[in-house]
Amino acid sequence: xxxxxxxxxxxxxxxxxxxxxxxxxxxxxxxxxxxxxxxxxxxxxxxxxxxxxxxxxxxxxxxxxxxxxxxxxxxxxxxxxxxxxxxxxxxxxxxxxxxxxxxxxxxxxxxxxxxxxxxxxxxxxxxxxxxxxxxxxxxxxxxxxxxxxxxxxxxxxxxxxxxxxxxxxxxxxxxxxxxxxxxxxxxxxxxxxxxxxxxxxxxxxxxxxxxxxxxxxxxxxxxxxxxxxxxxxx
Ligand SMILES: Nc1ncnc2c1ncn2[C@@H]1O[C@H](COP(=O)(O)OP(=O)(O)OP(=O)(O)O)[C@@H](O)[C@H]1O
Ligand SMILES: [Mg+2]
Numbered sequence: 001x002x003x004x005x006x007x008x009x010x011x012x013x014x015x016x017x018x019x020x021x022x023x024x025x026x027x028x029x030x031x032x033x034x035x036x037x038x039x040x041x042x043x044x045x046x047x048x049x050x051x052x053x054x055x056x057x058x059x060x061x062x063x064x065x066x067x068x069x070x071x072x073x074x075x076x077x078x079x080x081x082x083x084x085x086x087x088x089x090x091x092x093x094x095x096x097x098x099x100x101x102x103x104x105x106x107x108x109x110x111x112x113x114x115x116x117x118x119x120x121x122x123x124x125x126x127x128x129x130x131x132x133x134x135x136x137x138x139x140x141x142x143x144x145x146x147x148x149x150x151x152x153x154x155x156x157x158x159x160x161x162x163x164x165x166x167x168x169x170x171x172x173x174x175x176x177x178x179x180x181x182x183x184x185x186x187x188x189x190x191x192x193x194x195x196x197x198x199x200x201x202x203x204x205x206x207x208x209x210x211x212x213x214x215x216x217x218x219x220x221x222x223x224x225x226x227x228x229x230x231x232x233x234x
Contacts, residue, residue: 001066001085001159001192003029003052009060010047010215021047022058023215029208031159032190034183034226036203038219039212045196048212049162052194053086054078065160083110087153087191091165093145095137101148102133109155123155124148127181143174150178154185161186163195167202172234179205180229201234 010022021044029035039045050056051063054070063070065085073081095104105111106120124133127147137145146166153161163182167175183205186193195206203209204227211219 002031003027003160003192003194004064004067005029005048005052005061006063007061008051008058008063010044010051010056011059020215022051024061025212025215025217027210027217027220029192029194031192032186033207034186034193034205035195035208035210036206037194037196037210037212038198038200038203040198042214043212044215045212046164047215049088049164049194049196052160053088053162054081084156085158085160087156087158087161089146089149089153089161089163089166091168093137093149093169095145095148097137100134100136101129101140101144101151104137104148105152105155109152111155120151120155123151126154126185127151141174142170143177146170146174146178147181150181157189157191159191161191161193163193165197166195167197167199176229176232179232183229199234201232205229205232 005025005027008022008025012019012021037045051058057071099107101124102117102120105123106116111119121133124130127150129144129147132140132144167178170178179202182193185191206226207223209221209223210217
């Protein structure tokens with residue numbers, strides 16, 4: 001799915017205490033593009049993902065996904081959009097400690113129907129965790145937990161994948177493995193990926209790098225010849 005962000009503002013509060021988390025952001029993201037969003041802490045990266053994920057709404061401008069204005073959706077429409085079109089990978093995994101890996105995927109992704117468990121198992125297989133399905137998060141390494149979180153985001157094969165610092169908590173090797181996995185899935189399924197990081201080196205594997213500063217886009221660069229994730233160093 002394509003994402004069209006036009007003159008988008010997100011202001012928190014008002015008057016002298018107003019914080020402009022996003023200032024007049026313009027981005028046209030075609031379907032299948034792998035975009036890395038860079039920027040220092042507080043620059044608006046998470047705020048931007050939250051708008052695209054319909055978790056939050058802008059205070060100005062328009063945000064369209066495949067031509068549908070998210071601002072025009074009612075609550076039901078937004079819930080439907082979040083359920084079917086968007087996969088979210090959070091920085092801190094957000095796994096439920098009392099559920100196994102399989103249950104975290106099946107129940108949290110709301111895979112309903114008789115084949116829910118089978119589809120969850122398939123998603124875990126896709127991230128190389130088929131032998132860990134009955135483990136609880138506390139029995140998994142950080143990289144394994146992040147892979148469960150990715151399986152959960154991908155289980156419904158959403159056309160849009162939003163990843164907020166997916167490697168932030170991981171060591172270098174594991175982080176690179178996760179990035180390679182995301183890139184492979186993006187190529188195989190044509191998902192549109194927005195990946196937030198503060199690590200500029202990760203930008204080299206993307207089709208495009210967008211840099212935010214104080215809520216504004218200060219760099220927007222297309223990369224003609226991205227490197228393979230396995231070749232990244234930082
Ligand atoms: N709900 C909120 N209420 C008030 N201010 C907010 C809210 N959410 C975010 N902000 C402010 O908006 C700005 C952007 O925040 P955001 O979380 O998008 O930054 P970020 O780029 O993701 O930072 P980090 O790299 O630390 O995660 C910050 O100044 C933050 O304090
Ligand atoms: Mg953030």
